[in-house]
Amino acid sequence: MLQGFSHFYRQLFPLYHCIIGFFPAGLKLHPQAPLNIVLYNVFSGHGPDLYGVEPLSYYLKNLALNWNVAAFLAPLAVPLSALNYLCSWKASEQHKKWGIPIHPAYWRHYSSLFLLFASLSAWCMIFFSQPHKEERFLFPVYPLIALMAAVALDSAERLACRFAYPLSYLSWVVVLLFVGASMSRTYALHKNFSAHIEVYKSFNEHLMDHQQRLDFSIRNDPLRVCVGKEWYRFPSSFFLPQTAVDVRSRKRGIHLYFLKSEFSGLLPKYYPQGRLPFITRRIPTEMNDLNQEEVSRYVPLDTCDYVVDLETPDQTTALEPNYGLMVLCLEEHDKAKIRPKVGKYLMLK
Numbered sequence: 001m002l003q004g005f006s007h008f009y010r011q012l013f014p015l016y017h018c019i020i021g022f023f024p025a026g027l028k029l030h031p032q033a034p035l036n037i038v039l040y041n042v043f044s045g046h047g048p049d050l051y052g053v054e055p056l057s058y059y060l061k062n063l064a065l066n067w068n069v070a071a072f073l074a075p076l077a078v079p080l081s082a083l084n085y086l087c088s089w090k091a092s093e094q095h096k097k098w099g100i101p102i103h104p105a106y107w108r109h110y111s112s113l114f115l116l117f118a119s120l121s122a123w124c125m126i127f128f129s130q131p132h133k134e135e136r137f138l139f140p141v142y143p144l145i146a147l148m149a150a151v152a153l154d155s156a157e158r159l160a161c162r163f164a165y166p167l168s169y170l171s172w173v174v175v176l177l178f179v180g181a182s183m184s185r186t187y188a189l190h191k192n193f194s195a196h197i198e199v200y201k202s203f204n205e206h207l208m209d210h211q212q213r214l215d216f217s218i219r220n221d222p223l224r225v226c227v228g229k230e231w232y233r234f235p236s237s238f239f240l241p242q243t244a245v246d247v248r249s250r251k252r253g254i255h256l257y258f259l260k261s262e263f264s265g266l267l268p269k270y271y272p273q274g275r276l277p278f279i280t281r282r283i284p285t286e287m288n289d290l291n292q293e294e295v296s297r298y299v300p301l302d303t304c305d306y307v308v309d310l311e312t313p314d315q316t317t318a319l320e321p322n323y324g325l326m327v328l329c330l331e332e333h334d335k336a337k338i339r340p341k342v343g344k345y346l347m348l349k
Contacts, residue, residue: 040289041130048132050291051265058133059124063145066135068181069174070149073156077148078117080155085110087162113151120144196230199308200239207244214246219305222253226304229261229320234308257299259307261320267297 041047063071107114123141127133157170203225207214216223223244227234234256243251258267266288271279286294301307309323316322 044289046290048130051132053131054133056128059128059138062135062138065185067145067149068185069178070145073152073174074120074145074148075152077152077155078114080152080159081113082110084155084158084162087159116144117148120148196233197235197239200235203306203308204239204241207241211245212247214244215248216244216246216250216252217248219252220303222255223305224257224299224303225254225306225308226257226259226299226301227308228259228323229263230308230310231258231261231263231267233310257304258297259301259304260295260298262317264293265291266294269294269297 067074120141123144124138127137130137153171153174157168160170161168225240237256240254240256243253245251255270269284269286272282272284273279286296288294307323311322311324312320313322
């Protein structure tokens with residue numbers, strides 16, 4: 001069956017081999033990918049629960065924060081639009097039974113909206129019932145949430161004009177409320193959760209502004225930026241410059257490395273060195289689907305050139321010390337002409 005699918009795709013898309021060759025080897029049998037996702041997440045003995053579980057309220061709070069008034073309007077799309085449809089379209093006698101229009105021909109114009117709402121409901125039912133929850137699981141239905149909220153708002157305004165005082169300004173009030181709450185949410189995220197972005201921005205500025213004071217003869221090649229318990233706040237490798245230049249125009253690449261912390265799960269891993277598409281075709285080593293720790297990810301602290309960490313003075317442990325105090329001690333040693341390995345400590349506050 002899978003071979004038949006592959007043959008079909010080859011006949012339908014002449015560039016099949018050219019395109020699929022740039023993806024990881026596991027995607028070459030791409031008809032198996034959806035099946036593997038279902039098998040792992042639904043039928044395996046461990047599945048995604050290894051990465052944390054959340055109650056149902058996690059998604060409800062998430063939708064309320066991200067969609068504010070739209071989250072409350074979306075579930076009302078079908079009942080409000082159905083009522084508005086009943087009032088707008090007069091059912092013929094052959095479409096009525098017990099005085100209620102139940103014939104499918106009457107509802108055929110309404111079926112497209114109902115199917116869209118059913119798709120949204122099915123998606124939510126599936127993912128709301130899963131113990132492991134992540135915000136990104138709802139991203140695919142965000143357009144449907146916006147559509148259903150718009151339908152509900154339009155139907156509410158039409159019904160208000162039909163049965164009560166005309167509320168032509170209702171949509172404007174709701175839209176302005178939605179925009180205001182959304183802008184407030186965006187500002188709050190930027191204000192309260194952008195510290196890690198600012199740290200890596202400052203790191204880039206440090207490398208550029210202090211080029212005349214940098215000496216890579218005592219540094220690693222590539223430079224090592226290490227994170228411990230703050231590994232999950234690392235935004236992306238795009239926030240690390242490809243190269244840095246010191247006072248003697250020596251260039252160094254910059255890579256991220258991990259320090260051992262209280263976290264004991266599986267950490268990310270770099271792709272092997274090489275050229276596309278060959279590096280994406282290799283089967284990665286030292287990986288597992290049980291979220292088990294791979295100690296090969298860690299490097300010793302004294303091999304790091306820079307350390308990024310969050311200071312938590314009241315929550316230090318042997319694996320999560322206060323690196324800031326350690327740097328102060330190293331600076332004292334540096335005054336005694338002992339060159340420390342840890343060059344800088346970038347702190348999140």
